[in-house]
Amino acid sequence: MRNFKNFVESLDLSFPEKLEISTHNKWITVHPANLVLAASLAMKAGKENTEIIGQVPLTGQYLDRMGLYNLSKTPSPFVYNKKEEAGRFVPIKIIKTSEDQSRFITDVIPLLHLSEENSKVVKYIIGELVRNVLEHSFAKDGAIVAAQYYKKTNRVSIGICDTGIGIWKSLNTYWHPKTDIDAIKLALTPGITGTTDKEGGTAENAGAGLFFIKSIAKITRNYFVIYSGNAEYTLIKYKKRIKGFPRLYADPNRDPHSETNNAPEFLGTLVAVDISLHETPEFNELLSSIGKVYDKAIRDRKRARYRQPKFL
Amino acid sequence: MKKIINIRKIAGDFAENKDIAKKLRIEEIMPALSKGDEIILDFDSVSGATQSFIHALISDPIREFRDVAFDNLAYQNANNDIREIISIVYRYMQESLDSNGSNE
Numbered sequence A: 001m002r003n004f005k006n007f008v009e010s011l012d013l014s015f016p017e018k019l020e021i022s023t024h025n026k027w028i029t030v031h032p033a034n035l036v037l038a039a040s041l042a043m044k045a046g047k048e049n050t051e052i053i054g055q056v057p058l059t060g061q062y063l064d065r066m067g068l069y070n071l072s073k074t075p076s077p078f079v080y081n082k083k084e085e086a087g088r089f090v091p092i093k094i095i096k097t098s099e100d101q102s103r104f105i106t107d108v109i110p111l112l113h114l115s116e117e118n119s120k121v122v123k124y125i126i127g128e129l130v131r132n133v134l135e136h137s138f139a140k141d142g143a144i145v146a147a148q149y150y151k152k153t154n155r156v157s158i159g160i161c162d163t164g165i166g167i168w169k170s171l172n173t174y175w176h177p178k179t180d181i182d183a184i185k186l187a188l189t190p191g192i193t194g195t196t197d198k199e200g201g202t203a204e205n206a207g208a209g210l211f212f213i214k215s216i217a218k219i220t221r222n223y224f225v226i227y228s229g230n231a232e233y234t235l236i237k238y239k240k241r242i243k244g245f246p247r248l249y250a251d252p253n254r255d256p257h258s259e260t261n262n263a264p265e266f267l268g269t270l271v272a273v274d275i276s277l278h279e280t281p282e283f284n285e286l287l288s289s290i291g292k293v294y295d296k297a298i299r300d301r302k303r304a305r306y307r308q309p310k311f312l
Numbered sequence B: 001m002k003k004i005i006n007i008r009k010i011a012g013d014f015a016e017n018k019d020i021a022k023k024l025r026i027e028e029i030m031p032a033l034s035k036g037d038e039i040i041l042d043f044d045s046v047s048g049a050t051q052s053f054i055h056a057l058i059s060d061p062i063r064e065f066r067d068v069a070f071d072n073l074a075y076q077n078a079n080n081d082i083r084e085i086i087s088i089v090y091r092y093m094q095e096s097l098d099s100n101g102s103n104e
Helices: A004-009 A032-045 A058-065 A098-112 A116-137 A166-175 A180-188 A209-219 A283-304 B007-011 B018-034 B051-065 B067-072 B080-096
Strands: A019-022 A050-053 A088-095 A143-150 A155-162 A224-229 A231-235 A257-260 A266-276 B002-006 B038-042 B073-076
Touching: A004 A032, A004 A224, A004 A231, A004 A257, A019 A032, A032 A050, A032 A088, A032 A143, A032 A155, A032 A266, A088 A098, A088 A116, A098 A116, A098 A143, A098 B018, A116 A143, A116 A155, A116 A166, A116 A209, A116 A266, A116 A283, A116 B051, A166 A180, A166 A224, A166 A266, A180 A209, A180 A224, A180 A231, A180 A257, A209 A224, A209 A231, A209 A266, A209 A283, A209 B051, A283 B080, B002 B007, B002 B018, B007 B018, B007 B038, B018 B038, B018 B051, B018 B067, B051 B067, B051 B080, B067 B073, B073 B080
Parallel strands: A019 A050, B002 B038, B038 B073
Antiparallel strands: A088 A143, A143 A155, A155 A266, A224 A231, A224 A266, A231 A257
């Protein structure tokens, strides 16, 4: 995910009615983030207008296994036994309702064959991110999800994408962000939700979801990406050589990150996260650290609104 | 009167479906608290829950009923993760409510 910004900058989204997907002709390594973004664009363009072009190397079989060929009119050139061991992954899935989401969490996440403790983290992340799509994106195609477990690095990578209204529009009613990158940063700020400007949120929303997930990525020393509209924000991996628990910040500007507000305009939202399983502390410890920063952010923002004495 | 609600039966092993939380809140928790009844949310055999689920379940009762909610809502068989999430929601809801009983 380190190179996700380069990937985004190489996209040409100027003609959304037609999609051509090309790969390197010798090798392919694809993060679920790239896959779900391609899938969302393919669904928008329609199968008949989507092609996988050029010479796709043998490792491109992965695109077939993950279900990308099913979304294009290009037939898969790969012949293999689909039942053979293919690693631990969740191919591209579409989730349109909260019932779909519950079924996905119960039936599909076990395909990653994780321990109970690690599975909880993945369920939590997917549960929150998919719910965000269902509730805030107004995406006709629902949430597009894919995940992969990498044995060598003991890491799970997750990508979730939609072609809905995007983060800027979702926050504009109450928060009026100037740009897409401002909107992303607001969405990452504890206590900010698109459904109200009141502290504590509404009965349904607290504005905690994305902050919690960015924090999980930071604590487990990994990447976290959001791409929406013209903006892209990547949380930089917290270096392993720095000892101790990574410090969490309520303000996403304080986290080491890269950002752009000049990416090709993506009409929707993509969120991707990597989780290093060997870096994951007990989940309740992780939640406790995140919760403390969340409380403090709410308290500080409330205090910032207090009336000040008038000193003459 | 005391009512025990089995979360596992309604929300499954991992509680993430906010529609279920909302239904439970509107149909069970709020009416019970408004009558001054006790509600026990039983998380037996629930492995985890999202913050969104817990927020949708209890934030409005806390906002609406304050001390009645603190006194009459209780949780049993919640594992450490779920306890932590419930505690987080309790803390930030109290932080966000002002001292005279109305939301900012």
